[in-house]
Amino acid sequence: MPRFRNPANGYKESVTPLSILGAFLFGPIWFAVQGLWAHAIILVVGIMLLSGFFLFWPLLVVLWLLYALLAPVLLKRAFLRRGWERV
Numbered sequence: 483m484p485r486f487r488n489p490a491n492g493y494k495e496s497v498t499p500l501s502i503l504g505a506f507l508f509g510p511i512w513f514a515v516q517g518l519w520a521h522a523i524i525l526v527v528g529i530m531l532l533s534g535f536f537l538f539w540p541l542l543v544v545l546w547l548l549y550a551l552l553a554p555v556l557l558k559r560a561f562l563r564r565g566w567e568r569v
Contacts, residue, residue, distance in 0.1 A: 483496050483499075484496065484497050484558060485497075485568070485569040486558075486561040486567065486568055486569065487566060487568075489566070489567055495561065495566075497554050497558050498554075499554065502550050502551060502553055502554060503550075504553070505549060506546070506550035509529075509546065509549070509550075510523075510526045510529075512553070513553075513556075517560065518560055521549065525545070525546075525549055528542070528545045529542065529546075532545065
């Protein structure tokens with residue numbers, strides 16, 4: 483379970499496997515709360531595009547699951563990109 487520390491204020495945050503569950507249950511809302519706005523917008527646009535076409539609902543399920551499974555990786559990259567240090 484990787485932990486990250488903000489060098490500016492010492493705040494610590496950990497990335498757990500529960501990130502997958504949070505992203506799966508709450509989708510774009512979870513990404514927005516975590517500060518991953520680009521991914522939240524991509525997921526909302528993908529949902530809007532794919533939900534309009536009933537033949538593409540399997541792609542919608544794949545998109546949702548893919549983003550849920552990649553949530554911990556995306557969160558780790560975001561912490562490192564923001565200048566947080568891995569503890």
